[in-house]
Structures are given as structure tokens and as C-alpha cells.
Amino acid sequence: MKKLRQIAALVRNFGTLRHALSTLAGLYSGDGAFDALGGLTGAETEALCRWAAESGLDVAEIGTLFGMTARELAAALPEGRKVTAIDNFSWNPFGLPPRAHEEFARRILKREIASGRVELRKASALEFLESAGPGVFVFLDGDHRREAVRAEIEAARASGTKFIAGHDWGNPLFGVTEAVRETLGEPDETAGMCWLKRL
């Protein structure tokens, strides 16, 4: 009976499984762990942390996944500045259900959350950005579809921020490059697939 229930769960979650398998295939074919897992490379993280630290602002990371970049950002900011890590837990490379995904991210960020350096918020990008103020360096790495990124950039711009950055510049799989060019023009700086525009 238990086996039958497990098989039914596998069938019900076929899309998620397919995604998890393709992540594993990426890892085994040597695409690089961070590529396959949807994170940033070391050089991208370094550039992003530098841009964020130089901005003098708190940081909002839209799409935090498991919090790996949020931790690095928090460590790069001087005392008194914090990272708000926003995620709607709609996607992860392992196909974890949203509750497990959130629990995992909270566990990884446990120390930073306890010290107040990171606040992890379950929200959609637009929910957050539409109520954000100007004092935030915005890093976009959530939904990568052109229309979604355009809407996020517009909402970030309306918040009054002077810094909008993101990931997946030049990635042919996503609509980020078009969205950035259509709304902001060319970025002021890029590092790998990270981009930055100063407003």
C-alpha cells in the first residue's frame, strides 16, 4: 500500500521530478555546480558584494533560493546594514516542495537571521518591490522571463532606488538581457552574468 502511495506521488509530481533529474544531469555532465544549482559563480558573487557594499545601502535580494548569496552579501556589508532575502519558493533545483524549500533556506541562513543581518521574507518580487523605499540596493534573481523582469525593474525604479542589479545577463535561456535593454539601456557594469545599473 505504501509503495502504491509513493508511486502515485511520483506520478503526481512528474514535472518536479523531471526538473530535479535535469539538475542532476547538469551536475554529472560537469556544467559546474553553481550553474546547475542556479547560483552565482565566485567571481559574480565578489563583484555583486563589492557593488552592494559601495552603494552604502541595505540590500534586497529578489529570489534567494537557499540563501547562499544572501550570506555572502550580509558578510560583505558593514555592521548596521542588512539583507532582505525575498523568495516565493516557487522553484529550486532539487524539486523540493515550497515548505521544505523555505525550511532549508531558513536553516542555511539561521545565524544571519538570528543576528539580524538577514531577514528572509516569503513574498513575490512585486509584492516586495511595490512597497520598497529608495534606501535599498535591488538585486534581481527571481523570475527570469522578459515580462516579469521588466515589471520588476519598473517597480524597483518606482521605489526610487539608485541601484538595480541582477543575474543572467547574456543568458540565452532567459529574457533578462532584453528586459534590461528595453527598460534601462545597457548596464553600467557586468561581471560574468551579473549586471548593474546606476540610476
Ligand SMILES: C[S@@+](CC[C@H](N)C(=O)[O-])C[C@H]1O[C@@H](n2cnc3c(N)ncnc32)[C@H](O)[C@@H]1O
Ligand atoms: C536562480 S534562483 C536564485 C539564486 C540565488 N539568488 C543565489 O544566488 O543563490 C531563483 C529563485 O527565485 C525564486 N523566485 C522565482 N520567481 C519569483 C518571484 N516572482 N518572486 C520571488 N521569488 C521568485 C525561486 O523560488 C528561486 O528560489
